[in-house]
Amino acid sequence: MITAQTDTGSLTNQDAIYDRPFIINFEKARTAIGGYLEANTNYFVEDGVTEGFSMEMRRFNIFIFSPINRRINFISELEFEHGTEEIALEMALIDVRVSDGLNLRGGIILPQIGLVNANHDSPKWNFVERPLSSTHIIPTTLSEVGFGIHGKFFSDSRILSYDAYVVNGLQESIILNEEGRTFLQQGKSEEMFEEDNNGVPMMNVKFSLSNRKSTEVGVSYYGGIYNTYRIEGAKVEDPRSMHLTAIDFTTESKKIQLKGEVTYLMIDVPSNLVEIYGEQQYGGFIEVSYTLFEEKEGSILSALTPYTTIPSINLDLRVERVDFNLGTFKSTQTAIRDEINSITGGLSIRPDAANTVFRFNYTYQFIIDNLGNPAVRNAGIQMGFATYF
Amino acid sequence: MPKNYPARMNKKLMVLLLICSGIILFSCKKLFPPEPPGNEVLAAPMEGLTKAQLASHAAGDELFAKIYTQSEGLGPIFIQSSCEGCHVGDGKGHPFTMVTRFARLTQGTIDYMEDLGGPQVQNRALSGYVPEGVHESADFVSQRLAPLLTGLGFLAAVHDSTIINMALKMGKVNWVEPPDYFVPTADHISVAGRFVGRFGKKAKEIRIFDQVVFALKEDIGITSDFDLEDPFNHLVGNNTGDNVADPEVGKDVINNLVFYLRTLKAPERRNIDDPDVIAGEKLFADLGCINCHKPTLKTAKSDIAVLSEVEFHPFTDLLIHDMGDDLDDGFPEGSATGSEWRTPPLWGLGLAKDVQGGERYLLHDGSASTIDEVLKVHGGEAMSASAAFFSLSEEDHDKVITFLNSL
Secondary structure, X not given: OOOOOOOOOOOOHHXXXXXXXXXXXXXXXXXXXXXXXXXXXXEEEXXXXXXXXXXXXXXXXXXXXXXXXXXXXXXXXXXXXXXXXXXXEEEEEXXXXXXXXXXXXXXXXXXXXXXXHHHOOHHHOOOOOOOHHHHHHOOOOOOEEEEXXXXXXXXXXXXXXXXXXXXXXXXXXXXXXXXXXXXXXXXXXXXXXXXXXXXXXXEEEEEEEEOOOOOEEEEEEEEEEOXXXXXXXXXXXXXXXXXXXXXXXXXXXXXXXXXXXXEEEEEOOOHHHOOOOOOEEEEEEEEEEEEEEEOOOOOHHHHHOOOOOOOEEEEEEEEEEEEOOOOEOOOOOOEOOOEEEEEEEXXXXXXXXXXXXXXXXXXXXXXXXXXXXXXXXXXXXXXXXXXXX | OHHHOHHHHHHXXXXXXXXXXXXXXXXXXXXXXXXXXXXXXXXXXXXXXXXXXXXXXXXXXXXXXOOOOHHHOOOOEEOOOXXXXXXXXXXOOOHHHOEEEEEEEEOOEEEOOHHHOOOEOOOEEOOOOOOOOOOOOOOEEXXXXXXXXXXXXXXXXXXXXXXHHHOOOOOEOEEEOOOOOOOOOOOOOEEOOXXXXXXXXXXXXXXXXXXXXXXXXXXXXXXXXXXXXXXXXXXXXXXXXXXXXXXXXOHHHHHHHHHHHHOEOOOOOOOOOOHHHHHHHHHHHHOOHHHOOOOOEEOOOOOOHHHOOOEEOOOOOOOEEEOOHHHXXXXXXOOEOOOEXXXXXXXXXXXXXXXXXXXXXXXXXXXXXXXXXXXXXXXXXHHHHHHHHHOOOHHHHHHHHHHHHOO
């Protein structure tokens, strides 16, 4: 049996797989493993037509965390989506702490854009689906190779935090993609983790101000040149850039929790394509959770869930909208629509405060095409749970 | 005590939740949007297809909606990236997807200017590539909006002889030269190597198949087994640029699309018992509209049982007619001249605005938004019908409109 050892003198090349710090320093047990699991059921009807009922094993994510020393932390997140259909290393980074106000970060990072991208763990949310503005405009989950700095400044009543990173950035297929519309999600590619498509990194910056209790407001930016404008060094077209901005907030009183985000994209698109691939799009959501029921330890409800800190039952409501193209048709001077309006009501049960959530959602969506024809109506019921482990 | 049974208690909660949601799911059908009535939607398969036929229809439906990307061969120059992009909901097009064709006369004969970007403009391009415009030396420009595609299988199943017979009274068959790959069947009738055209605004294409091959290339920039060259871009001097091996789609894709189009239902009518609709229909006949907009046609034998030897009501004769100066774009196709257009089927007319973004864009180029505007330019062979229409009393006029909206 191999035991952890500090005397490495007797190890040969053959022992390399065990000659690793996390084993050698086993007794310090510094690496922590965690994660979350998320599953749900779907039943949707679109204009009277349904595919029926189905179950979805959405995500199984594993976190590995290691405080390497007093100043250096390592954290990573490995995601398994839909079983093993999609496996992605969503995050793998080190943070080097210089001071509260200055930390260096590098690796595969989650850019700080809007509310959800860097705070996307399902158990934190009371709804089965992520907000549309965070998936259809902001391409959550966006992970990027990059590096930069982040930090916090404190005053008696406020905390100002900032993030600033350079990343390889999204790629050309933001347009001319299989969505047939400007869609940042389509700008992702495996290649982003290897090299930049144009040799000019994108930037990500976020500032947030919090009142030290539960109210926080953030302003964020992500953008830069997205097209592959040079091939083998030769400039084959003009560089084109995209600018994504977002404002988000969260606030909470005793019974009510409020969250929201507005995001706006501006992007250079060749003029012959702008009617199909919009140059401006926006989205936003607002979400209210009202705590119906919150129990103290030893009460009836907490008896159901004995490990609990504070079980609670919440009524949830989300209203949201995305508009994929804010342009107008040249020929008719009418507005290009291409939008989704959606409302979701729900019930969430948190038997274990922040760790586990059971969710029950009812969603009604109006999907309007670019011409503004009568909306396709889509409604559905979802049930699911998400839990950290 | 409960500390020993955490798992069971949690399960109870789950079961409760499941039951609650089960009740809501099955008791409240109202929570879900109902299917709109069949006579208010255009895009749907026809009744009476077998399961296997429905499966083929669904496969074709997917291809019809498919958005092509650069890596699948889109372009390098194109107008839209999918069929559905122009034929929204299988319906009529919108001016933003207008198709423009051009040609010139060279020593008295028509020249479609293939080495100068003809016959059709591709006004969009992959990034880093250049879109086309109408070449400055063009003499004629023809602008067209996508037509309605529903019920196409019925139109395709009409026998050539039926079309030829209708032309004995009024209108003309567009006798066209077939594409190189065309292999006639026993049902095709030809005269001096030319065949009966029936699809397209001037009935330039013989079969749905030919229209699809043409659309893939000239509208989307997709090469197929039947046309291996990407659209030629004279501004760049080549017909490559998407860097995808040709053919970009095989015969199966075309066949699937054709099957899909053949099995789209015919548009269904609304308010047929309304006395104004009934009166309007009679006026429509009396005015002579039905000389061209034939209410009833019959299909020949077909391999699809529901299309075989049945009557249907498209309000077209599939013939080309001289429509006079206002509709003359000078652009000939086959034996159709600039002023000759195929009678468009009028079925689905009442639903047009639900696929054209709330407005109506009528005529080949969408230049009319009302029936009156349409009939103002019905000249040539339609002159007398048009004149009769404008001499109707206001009441009768409105009845004709009400009837047309019921289609």
